[in-house]
Amino acid sequence: MMTHSSTHESNSQLPALMLAALGIVYGDVGTSPLYTMKEIFHGPHAIAATPENVLGILSLIFWNLILVISVKYVLFVMRANNNGEGGIMALMALALRHRNQAKQRQLLIALGLFGTALFYGDGIITPAISVLSAVEGLQVAAPSLHMYVQPITITVLVALFLIQSRGTAKVGAFFGPIMLTWFVLLGFLGGLSIAETPMVLEALNPLHGLKFFITHQWHAFIALGAVVLALTGAEALYADMGHFGKKPVEIAWFLLVLPALVLNYFGQGALIMRDSHAVLNPFYLLVPESAIYPMIGLATCATVIASQAVISGAFSITSQAMQMDYIPRMRRVYTSSETKGQIYVPTMNHILLVLVILTVLGFGSSSQLAAAYGIAVTGTMMITTCLTLIVALDSWQWRPHYAYLTVALFLLVDSAFLGANFLKIPQGGWFPLLLGCLLFLLMHTWRRGREVLTYHLQEAAISLTGFISRLKLKPPLARVPGTAVYMNSRSLSMPHALQINYTHNQVLHERIVILTITTEDIPFIADNQRLNIDQLAQGFFRVTAKHGFYETPNVPKILELCSSKGLNVNPALATFFISRETLIPSDEPDLNPWQEKIFITMFRNASSPIQFFKIPAARVVELGVQFEI
Known part of the structure; x- marks a missing residue:
């Protein structure tokens, strides 16, 4: 049987997967040239557009693309794939695998949850800033079109979220050729500009970046808050790895994406060195005037695709969080019969759309959003670095001094970027922090509430073996024909539905299957x-059925698998008993009053287990039980 990873990375599929990866994975980082240089030289903390400053900034951008994305993410972090799957939840699961001390686990879980919360913030801000920055090209071509920027942006975003149900494979197949064209044009336009001002290539020397810091000191540190915009999409790259596999993502980066980005950034720098007024919008001013409108159209398509990278990553993270019981159950749709990592979560799609539209309306322009963008990105990057250190020590068995030295270098860069972005909190940096704290609170409350509910369920449970032993002494009034399947979260205890059914009816089916997933x-x-x-x-x-944290359990398929082990159960004829817990506030609550209200609200709105576990609805009997928490 071919493994998940080897299926992704088979040589016959590699070109197609690389092309699709361009359309899903690299859209975010691939559109950062639209706004990065503009924010550095024309943003609220603008740097003077002198040749020395241009060389210094380009040097910082180039070497951070190498260190942060090429070395840290592509070569280092992507090694921490959990059976082919990436993303901060998968990374947290790896980090927890060999850590058994309660305090260590709590710290790692807290880091993972807050990193996940910040990633969701990135998933909201990225579509807003990316599409806004592309549509704002209309202002370069015709300033009178300014009033149409927001309506067009919102229209494009609504269309993007509406096509998510088609799945990342189809979306990627459509977007891949567009992004291929985009990256080729990025490199071509940048190359033409570099040919006019070849001295810009001196920025490849890291000494220019060092000189920039020595000359400007505090102002140079502030500039890092805009330089980090060139690195956006790194975390989405890791989260989307499971959609296509590690190898296609790596090759696409080094073969096409990195060279195209470097050429375009250096081309913009060359243009600014020739004409300092180009800082108003150096990306679009690289484009010949006759081609400006087609380029706006292509850029808009590319930024839609950039948004796709974080949206797909959000679906992956949501799926993992549900299986690990950090958020309530939601309906999931697998959009590919061949690639397990391609998934669509309708509820999350709708939530993201609403929040993205509100963000566009609230901030209004890409420049105002740029201040909010950096904290979400750099915060998640730093947490990823810390969790990868644990994986390197525990799973990869790296020597401690080697692991600490490597991670210290990455943390030095991450902390510099994070510190620079903290200075932008008053200008909009508060938004992802507030959003991250809110999402962290919800995930922590859900997890804590589930622990309290499990405790109460265990207290009310009785031993399954003890119940079966008592049946010999006091048999039921009748054993009715057929098979009853009782869902149970703990394999050694008696399901509450069975307990209620037997207490009230005093009858049992001839065959009873206790199913624990x-x-x-x-x-x-x-x-x-x-x-x-x-x-x-x-x-x-x-029956105990094990599932990975990326899989959606399917009860009928589980019962079909049982036949291979000698237990024949026809899902179409069996009766499924499920206990429906109703939570009511307690006079002596186990949770804080506000946690209690939040958890009960989330619990009531969670997806039905009938839908989540794909149980035939016509064969289900639900039995209610109340718990005070």
């Missing part, structure tokens, strides 16, 4: 390793 800290599990079946007395069977 567990989630492991790996993304996928092979079918031949999924099931464990124990035959108990009195017609009882205990």
Whole structure:
């Protein structure tokens, strides 16, 4: 059986996967030339457009593309793939795997959850700033069109979110050729400008970046808050790795994306060295006047694709968080029968759309959003670095001094970028921080509430083996024909639905299957390793089905797999019993009053287990039970 990873990376699929990866993974970082240089030289903390400053900024951009994206993410962090899957939740699962001390686990979980919350913030800001920056090209071509920028941006964003249900494979296949054209043009336009001012290539020397810091000191540190815009999309790159595999993503970066970005940034720098007024919008001023409108159209398409990178990443992170029980269940749709990592989450798609539109209306322009952008990106980057250190020590068995030295270099860069962006909190940096704290609060509250609910369920539970033993002494009034399947979260205890059913009706089915579904800290599990079946007395069977944190359990398929182990259950004829817990506030709550209200609200709005586990609705009997928390 071919593994998930090897399926992704088979040589026959490599060109197609690389092209699709351009359309999904690299849209975000690929459109950063639209606004990065403009923000550095024309933003609220603008640097004077002197040749020395241009060389210094370009040197910083180039070497950070090399160090942060090429070395840190592509070569270092992407090694921390959890059976082919990336993203901060998968990374957190890897970091937790060998850490058993409670305090260490709590710290790692807190880091992972806050990093996830910041990534969602990135997923909201990226579509807003990317599409706004492209449509703002209309102001370069015709300043009178300024009033149409926001309406056009919102229209484009609505269209983008509406096509998400088609899946990343189809979206990527459509977007890939567009992004290929985009990167080729980035390199071509940049190359033409460099040919006019070849001295700009001196910026490849890192001493220019060092000289820039020595000359400007505090102002240079502030400028890092805009330089980091060139690195946006690095975290989405890692989160989207599972959609296409590690190898296509790596090759596409080094073969096309990195050279195109470097050429375009240096081309913009060359233009600014020739004409300092080009800082108003150096990207569009690189374009010949006759081609400005087609370029605006292509840039708008490219920024839509940039948004796709973080949207796909948000779906991946959401799926992982649901399986690891950090957020309520939501309906998931797998959009490919061949690639497990391609997934669509309708509820998250709708939430992101609403928040993105509100962000566009609230900030109004890409320049105002630029201040908000950096903190979400740099905060997530720093947390990723810290979690990868744990993985390097525990899973990769790196020597401590080597691991600490490597990570210290990355943290030095991350902390510099983060510190520079903290200075932008009054100008908009508060937005991702507020959003991140809110999302962290919701995830932490859900996790804590689930722990409290589990405690109450365990207290109310009785031993399954003890119940079966008592049946010998006091049999039920009747054993009705057929098979009953009881869903149970704990394999050794008696399901509450069975307890309620037997107490009230005093009857049992001839055959009873107790089904427990567990989630492991790996993304996928092979079918031949999924099931464990124990035959108990009195017609009882205990089935434990393991799933990876990236998989959606499918009860009918689980029962079909049972036939290979000698337990034949027809899902169309079985009766499924599910307990429906109703939570009510307690006079002596286990949660804080505000946590209690939040958790009960989230619990009531969670997706039904019938839908989530794909249980045939016509065969379900729900039995209610109340709990005070």
